[in-house]
Amino acid sequence: MITFDEVTKTFPGGSVAVDNLSLELPTGQITVFVGPSGCGKTTSLRMINRTIEPTSGVISIDGEDVSKQDAALLRRKIGYVIQNAGLFPHRTIVDNIATVPLLNGVNKKQAREQAAELLTRVGLDSSLAHRYPAQLSGGQQQRVGVARALAADPPVMLMDEPFSAVDPIVRDGLQKEFLRLQAELGKTIAFVTHDIDEAIKLGDNVAIFREGGHLAQLGSPQDLLDNPADDFVADFVGRDRGFRGLSFLTAAELEVEPVTAYVDRLDAVRLVLDDDGRPRGWSVDGSERLRPLPGTFTGTDTLRLVTDLAITSPAGAAVRVDRDGVADGIVAHEAIARHLTGLRHVGNERDRSQAAR
Numbered sequence: 001m002i003t004f005d006e007v008t009k010t011f012p013g014g015s016v017a018v019d020n021l022s023l024e025l026p027t028g029q030i031t032v033f034v035g036p037s038g039c040g041k042t043t044s045l046r047m048i049n050r051t052i053e054p055t056s057g058v059i060s061i062d063g064e065d066v067s068k069q070d071a072a073l074l075r076r077k078i079g080y081v082i083q084n085a086g087l088f089p090h091r092t093i094v095d096n097i098a099t100v101p102l103l104n105g106v107n108k109k110q111a112r113e114q115a116a117e118l119l120t121r122v123g124l125d126s127s128l129a130h131r132y133p134a135q136l137s138g139g140q141q142q143r144v145g146v147a148r149a150l151a152a153d154p155p156v157m158l159m160d161e162p163f164s165a166v167d168p169i170v171r172d173g174l175q176k177e178f179l180r181l182q183a184e185l186g187k188t189i190a191f192v193t194h195d196i197d198e199a200i201k202l203g204d205n206v207a208i209f210r211e212g213g214h215l216a217q218l219g220s221p222q223d224l225l226d227n228p229a230d231d232f233v234a235d236f237v238g239r240d241r242g243f244r245g246l247s248f249l250t251a252a253e254l255e256v257e258p259v260t261a262y263v264d265r266l267d268a269v270r271l272v273l274d275d276d277g278r279p280r281g282w283s284v285d286g287s288e289r290l291r292p293l294p295g296t297f298t299g300t301d302t303l304r305l306v307t308d309l310a311i312t313s314p315a316g317a318a319v320r321v322d323r324d325g326v327a328d329g330i331v332a333h334e335a336i337a338r339h340l341t342g343l344r345h346v347g348n349e350r351d352r353s354q355a356a357r
């Protein structure tokens with residue numbers, strides 16, 4: 001567990017970046033720091049590995065005050081990922097990843113072998129190992145940044161807007177990969193973002209900061225949406241709140257129509273499959289020029305994704321696939337609306353029975 005105990009940071013010139021922050025980041029979980037620009041998120045993060053020193057207060061990891069530890073050794077025990085990856089431009093990918101193990105005295109051959117393994121673990125092809133950072137896309141560089149931070153198997157990771165500089169589709173892939181890795185690894189992670197959507201998607205806990213370096217509220221994403229502590233938090237999480245709430249509901253109970261039966265009544269849009277039953281695209285009015293699917297879903301995806309897919313599809317419907325990518329159902333947005341009506345009804349009944357007690 002990482003603990004902030006009454007931590008304040010005042011920069012020379014008197015600007016208070018972090019004001020009397022007390023906070024716990026539980027072991028093995030992702031705690032996201034989110035808030036408007038300049039509210040002290042990065043400063044708080046960087047005080048954990050002592051790249052910034054607090055003016056007062058104590059930060060400890062598993063009960064040990066970080067200020068009492070050798071700063072260089074402390075940093076090697078803490079993975080650090082930043083925006084734009086911050087890779088060393090003149091080192092190959094594999095040597096970038098091996099940086100900390102080499103500093104820790106692991107021999108070169110072993111460090112490179114581990115680095116190559118990590119490369120595949122973060123979803124990159126091992127053929128990229130001997131390229132230089134400039135020969136990779138932004139999203140690939142970001143994955144290498146994560147691999148480098150993981151290389152010494154640190155129990156704690158600090159991530160400062162690691163996925164902000166890539167386009168939304170690549171970001172979505174990086175976030176999913178990151179959650180999959182974290183489910184395997186269970187690191188204690190402090191993650192900075194200014195994007196409340198990202199905070200809600202990734203955080204086990206979310207700390208909302210407000211200007212002046214104050215903690216406005218700490219809670220699970222659901223807590224923050226259901227019980228915002230004040231108007232600032234309500235406003236911050238409130239934009240698109242209903243839509244965001246769909247992130248907590250899964251598509252498991254959605255009623256789907258059989259794939260073959262589905263033809264959109266309004267625009268005669270039909271789903272075209274390949275020989276294996278995988279979706280190829282939508283055909284409008286029998287045209288052979290197919291419109292691509294924005295994506296597909298499975299029963300474990302969120303209602304938010306399904307709604308988004310349905311809204312952005314020319315058919316007004318989202319396609320469900322099985323593990324092999326074979327289409328096994330279609331859900332139109334009318335069916336999603338019916339499902340939501342059912343859920344609201346259940347919620348209202350629950351409220352009534354609680355009120356009656």
Ligand SMILES: Nc1ncnc2c1ncn2[C@@H]1O[C@H](COP(=O)(O)OP(=O)(O)OP(=O)(O)O)[C@@H](O)[C@H]1O
Nearest residue numbers: 011015016017036037038039040041042043044194
């Ligand atoms: N080295 C510094 N010297 C003086 N003031 C600083 C320094 N670093 C940060 N600050 C100030 O401290 C405050 C908090 O900065 P910080 O970078 O922690 O905010 P942030 O919430 O991470 O913002 P952003 O989302 O824009 O990165 C800001 O007002 C900033 O101008």
